Amino acid sequence: MNLLKSRYARQLSEIMNQVKQYAENPFVQQFIDLPQVSQLRIQLLYLFLQEQQVPEDKIQQYCVSATLIQMGLDSHEDVPLESDNSELDERFRQLLVLSGDYYSSRYYDLLAKVEDTETIKLLASSIQSINEAKINLYSKRKQNKISENHYLSYINFIDTNLYVSIINRYPTQMGQAWSNLIRQLVLVERLWNEYRTFQWEKKIQGYLSILDQHMDVHRSVQKLIQKIRELLLHSQEMTQRITSQETREEIMLVIQEYIRQIDLVPGRIAEEM
16 A cells, blocks of 8 residues: 655655665575565554654664564564474475574664664564564464454554554654554554455465354454454544644545455455355
8 A cells, every 4th residue: 555645655665675675685585585564564653753753764764674673573473383394394494584583683784883772672672572472372372262352462462562662762642542553554454464365365364263263254254354344443533633634644545445445345255155
């Protein structure tokens, strides 16, 4: 999803180019594709920092650093928990781990060059909290001791803690509203991706797999879509609290695009069962 104003779109493109320059490695890419990058998270963090009048070079550092870390975390997330014990499979697992470490190391390199030790500490603490949440989530899922609401709470913390920690560095009257808005919209993004994966690949994963334990697939998908609708409604309400009209317009554009896509869903759900 693109931002409305050409000035913002150009700056976002510059950030993405920086991410690509830092992340690309010919050896790694011979075997592993670059992890997907969530432009939504970058957009929201960028808009928040813009509203706080953070210098442009600092905004780029934050956005690039957070994205590189997220790529590292996502690469580690893709490492299979089980192996077929073949040499090829073991090498692939090792490469995934090393690629994740590589992406994360690039953010240290970036911030060390500008001597931003405070941000390094902030993000390192956030990474620790995210990894602890992942361990707890894995343990609870393995024991089948997690409700759908607790699952969403864990996964949303894992997805957003990096970005919320940066927002917390700039305490403002609207800081909590921004944190909540980011949590809501990033959860929309995740759940919508789960729906799209089910739609095109018939693969049940994440929140949908939790729901599927307690109800049939049709009802699970309906509940997933209903959850997305609720999150979008709350996001609209939160967006109205943001001070800058220009920023509100940007975020509403994102929300309205999700609503447009969701509005196409109900008539197709029955056909997909």
